[in-house]
Structures are given as C-alpha cells and as structure tokens.
Amino acid sequence: QSALTQPPSASGSPGQSVTISCTGTSSDVGSYNYVSWYQQLPGKAPKLLIFEVSKRPSGVPDRFSGSKSGNTASLTVSGLQAEDEADYYCNSYAGNNFVVFGGGTKLTVL
Amino acid sequence: QVQLQESGPGLVKPSETLSLTCDVSGYSISRGYHWGWIRQPPGKGLEWIGRIHHSGSTYYNPSLKSQITISVDTSQNQFSLKLSSVTAADTAVYYCARLLGSTHFFDYWGQGTLVTVSS
Numbered sequence: 001q002s003a004l005t006q007p008p009s010a011s012g013s014p015g016q017s018v019t020i021s022c023t024g025t026s027s028d029v030g031s032y033n034y035v036s037w038y039q040q041l042p043g044k045a046p047k048l049l050i051f052e053v054s055k056r057p058s059g060v061p062d063r064f065s066g067s068k069s070g071n072t073a074s075l076t077v078s079g080l081q082a083e084d085e086a087d088y089y090c091n092s093y094a095g096n097n098f099v100v101f102g103g104g105t106k107l108t109v110l
Numbered sequence: 111q112v113q114l115q116e117s118g119p120g121l122v123k124p125s126e127t128l129s130l131t132c133d134v135s136g137y138s139i140s141r142g143y144h145w146g147w148i149r150q151p152p153g154k155g156l157e158w159i160g161r162i163h164h165s166g167s168t169y170y171n172p173s174l175k176s177q178i179t180i181s182v183d184t185s186q187n188q189f190s191l192k193l194s195s196v197t198a199a200d201t202a203v204y205y206c207a208r209l210l211g212s213t214h215f216f217d218y219w220g221q222g223t224l225v226t227v228s229s
Binding site for chain 1: 161171172215217
C-alpha cells in the first residue's frame with residue numbers, strides 16, 4: 001500500500017482559513033469513512049484532531065473540521081492562529097486491518 | 111487519563127533486533143482496544159508498523175511483516191515490539207498508541223523514543 005498524498009506545505013495568515021487535502025484511492029479513503037487527522041507540534045507526539053472523517057474529540061476546537069469527497073479527504077483550519085503552526089497527517093483504513101498515513105503537510109502561519 | 115510510555119535501548123547495531131516496550135497507565139489493556147506501534151524516521155512522515163488486541167491477535171504492516179513481532183503482557187499492562195535484522199533505514203522515533211479497532215484511529219500516544227541503528 002502506498003502512502004496517502006498530501007501537499008508538502010500550506011500557509012495562511014492569522015484569521016484566514018486553510019484546507020489541507022489527503023488523496024488516496026478507492027481501496028482506502030474512497031471505501032471507508034475511517035479517515036483521521038493528527039497535529040504534530042515540533043518535537044512532540046501526534047495528537048488526534050479528527051476521526052471518522054469529520055468527528056472531533058473532546059477538547060479540539062471547532063476551528064478544525066474534516067470532510068471527504070470520493071478518494072480525497074480534507075482538513076480545514078478556520079480562523080488560523082499562530083499556535084496552529086505544525087505538521088498535519090491524515091490516516092485512513094485500507095482494509096485487511098491495515099492503516100496508511102499521508103506524507104504530512106507543514107502548515108505555516110504567516 | 112490514559113498514558114503510554116515507550117522504553118528501550120536508544121542504540122541498536124545493524125542486523126540485531128530492536129526491542130521496545132510500551133507501559134500503559136490509566137487504562138487496563140485487558141479491557142479492550144488495540145495497541146499499536148508507529149514510527150517516524152528523522153525529518154520524515156509517519157509509518158504504521160502494526161497492532162495487537164488484548165486477546166493477542168496481531169496485525170502487521172505487510173512491508174515489515176517478516177521483521178515484526180508484537181506481543182502483549184496484560185499482567186504488566188504493557189505491550190512490546192521486536193524488529194529483527196535492523197538496518198540504518200530503521201532509525202526512527204518509535205511511538206506506541208491506543209487504537210480503536212472498529213474505527214481505526216489512534217486516540218492516545220506515547221511521547222516517542224528515538225532508536226538509532228548504527229555500529
């Protein structure tokens with residue numbers, strides 16, 4: 001299985017919205033609503049932001065939202081804040097008890 | 111609060127076996143969930159290694175399957191990873207995490223431990 005495809009970088013100014021895409025195939029993202037997103041601050045472990053495409057765990061601000069269309073999932077960060085500067089990874093179930101990560105996107109707040 | 115903590119040698123010689131343990135606190139492994147390992151080479155992205163259910167059922171990344179053994183010790187509330195015949199390409203930060211098996215997301219992560227493969 002190949003990694004999911006994410007843009008290497010994304011950026012936006014404080015207060016703006018940014019959307020990060022995560023493209024898979026009909027065998028993973030396109031077949032299952034089991035897409036999750038993780039935020040990784042420098043030197044830290046990943047933190048769960050979104051699960052099951054669009055659900056937020058308790059404590060995650062509603063500025064973070066997820067969606068999916070076909071083989072592509074998306075993470076939108078609204079009202080960008082300086083603290084949102086981090087690496088973001090998507091993950092999808094790919095069948096046969098296998099999960100696959102995206103390559104990661106570095107979000108810069110200008 | 112669920113907490114996970116990885117432990118093990120930070121340096122392993124090429125061709126030897128990498129061994130890590132993940133201690134879980136705040137939740138009993140025997141109650142359920144799956145428990146997994148993920149790694150991240152320096153400056154690179156995340157790679158799923160494999161996971162284990164408290165019953166002992168294991169699921170491995172096909173690309174690493176020949177090298178991996180994941181086991182669980184419910185009496186110690188910990189699970190372990192063994193990666194055999196390591197090379198420099200196995201140098202990475204290794205994370206343990208809790209995974210909801212039915213919906214396949216990782217909700218709690220350890221802080222990670224760097225393992226370097228070098229002679």
